[in-house]
Amino acid sequence: MTTVGVLALQGDVREHAAAVSALGAQVSLVRRPRELDEVDAIILPGGESTTIDKLLRAFDLRDPLMARIEAGLPVLGSCAGMILLATELVDGIEGQQTLEAIPMTVRRNAFGRQVDSAEASLTWLPDGSPMEATFIRAPWVESYGEGVEVLATADGADGTTHAVAVQYENRLATAFHPEISDEPRVHQRLLELI
Template sequence: MSTPTVGVLALQGDVREHFAALDAAGAEARAVRRPEELAAVDGLIIPGGESTTISKLAIAFGLMEPLRERVRAGMPAYGSCAGMIMLADKILDPRSGQETVGGIDMIVRRNAFGRQNESFEAPLAVTGVEGGPVEGVFIRAPWVESTGARVETLAVYDGHPVAVRQDGLLSTSFHPELTGDHRVHALFVEMVRSALG
């Protein structure tokens, strides 16, 4: 079985936890901060953090356009929490100057589940992930307000999609990297292997 190289966008957010999860899921993890580092990976994770900050730093580091180009060209990408916002084609309530990479035909509402002190955990049935529910850790999490026809909803919480997939793009409102359960990362690593043929 091949070992794909998966980058973690290392501008801000919980990068280290994704490294551990990717390692457990059978991928080689690399930090991505520059366009040349992005060019060297087979897939990319955009971690949780602060979506406005990640957006501004991606622009400042000259990464926003290369990210959009790679996603358009079919590079698999997985966004958790803030990463979900970054992969959305549209944000319902963007902050001033906030841009996204796009790629998933969805509208996302930022901080939809409330503030930091309203964080919670909930078991979720996730399509494509076997072995029982995934523990979803929601921290100032977004939800998906609406999706286009090509978007598959993989998990729902409180009536809102919280995990979706479109072709080689995957996103979750929650943080699987914080639980020690690496099945969502394993699903993504399989998506990267599949894209490599």
């Protein structure tokens, strides 16, 4: 049976675990490097990106996680997870590190503060169908490199359009929370990458 790990240091761990279980995969909560060896894919949940970054280093998970992703472990990062997967950050805090897994520049809290959190209707570009998305202090993709496929976009308050879901090889990232919106297509896409 396919086992999907959920990084269980902080954030929407239970919600991602429930979403993956609903699609028939087994879930394993990952808190230690040895637990990475037992999963076929991993989810980096939404939460607070600077806190997750610090905990990855405190639990000696950052380097093993980077190595597994580089070796081909499929990964999904939502919200803070998107920030963690970026190669560059805008508005990051001093010393904040990423996993450098997707060639993109991500702006933290791009849609505003907590009070600016909202639900939005998007178009899921792979099939052109509508998708409801929940944004909570969400980032967006400022720019991206060659090989990055845009899966969904959203308009910012400034009237500009930005990527809010991307795929690079077997690495997915969303600015929104598919685990909260009860939206199975993002998790299903991760399972298809295994």
